[in-house]
Amino acid sequence: MDTHRHGARPDPATEAGGGPAAQRPLPLAGLRVLDVTQVMAGPFCSMLLADLGADVIKIEPPGTGDQTRGAMGFKMKGPDSMGFLNMNRNKRSIAINLKSEAGRALFMKLVATADILVENYRPGVMKKLGLGYEVLREHNPKLIYASISGFGQSGPWAMRPGYDLMAQAMSGVMSVTGHPGGPPVKAGVPVADIGCALFTIYGILSAYIGRQTSGEGQYIDASLFDSALAFSIWDISEYWGTGRIPEPLGTANRMSAPYQAVRASDGYFVMGATNQKLWRLLCDVLARPDLVEDPRFLDIPARLANREVMIEELEKSFAAKTAEEWVTLMLDVGIPAGRMNTYPEAFESEHGQHRRMRIEVPHPIEGSVPNIGFPVKFSETPPRTRMHAPLLGEHTDALLAELGMGEDEVETLRQGGAFAP
Secondary structure (H helix, E strand, C coil): CCCCCCCCCCCCCEECCCCECCCCCCCCCCCEEEEECCCCHHHHHHHHHHHCCCEEEEEECCCCCCHHHHCCCCCCCCCCCHHHHHHCCCEEEEECCCCCHHHHHHHHHHHHCCCEEEECCCCCHHHHCCCCHHHHHHHCCCCEEEEEECCCCCCCCCCCCCCHHHHHHHHCHHHHCCCCCCCCCCCCCCHHHHHHHHHHHHHHHHHHHHHHHHCCCCEEEEEHHHHHHHCCHHHHHHHHHHCCCCCCCCCCCCCCCCEEEEEECCEEEEEECCCHHHHHHHHHHCCCHHHHHCHHHCCHHHHHHCHHHHHHHHHHHHCCCCHHHHHHHHHHHCCCEEECCCHHHHHHCHHHHHCCCEEEEEECCCEEEEEECCCCCCCCCCCEECCCCCCCCCCHHHHHHHCCCCHHHHHHHHHCCCCCC
């Protein structure tokens, strides 16, 4: 394996649930990642790498740090927001002014020890600082350098500010979100940001696997726009197959019906009778044999063509019981169904607790901080909460010591503005 260790590493502490750390090293142990990112897509990407053992060093502007530290509009005990605390666990922080010559010199020392660099400045900013890929690869040919931006490093939109909302709108995601005839609606969660983080990890780990053979790193250009477009498989397939421009369908599905939210006596639940067997089972549960023989609902194309009137007919029957009663009846006969949970209900559900999707991370100021649990489970090397989200510059001294810098060298850097806002 082409892994190498760079100085001291924080000792693994506990697994997600607080049990003893596994003896096997985490899958990415030995990899060093420089996280030159802010807000969401970049920090989320690097945190997932850190959860699997990578030594992630968060490079932050002195004084302010990652702008998400001060986001969200409500106060914690300390200076950092709950959003920051949920996207930056298992990282170390060093505050470096990359606009200063001394700061850039220190940064280059870190680059020499790194396997991966992730940055999400606007295209061209790192190059103007003298820290673009072509420069850094000369210092470290094995470096895998990933840039995250709104619209990519090239193209007519490349220099536009990149935010999740703009990517959702300009990729077409918002054009199919919401209810027919209603105003524009964005996806409730930041699909472009989080999607881009995941695609970037896919690129980074693919490049890392390739490096085992080639011995060389490479450059990765990831964007929110491209990532959002990549989610359009069903929608664009409909357009390419029929020429019809996809429109919002509420909770319904383009390829099958009924497959959506429906109203019961006390509110909505979701269900899917996506083939003939399930459709007949549904009609049996509802005691509606008339629907089976109705020519408007004979097969999937017919049900899609008559979706609205079909849902009206179904909801006449659903009005007789509560949502929970219908979910139980449907699951008993094998029809997919579920209640519509709020986030607290989902996290606090018996299943959410079993899957350990809320974990607690000890923090020196906040005490115990709730974090979203690890979305992928490993049999032998489960991700661990080794460190709390770092305070701004918390690990500066330790990292300078790891680089072998003496007091005089550190003072020279300080005088040169390396650590000044």
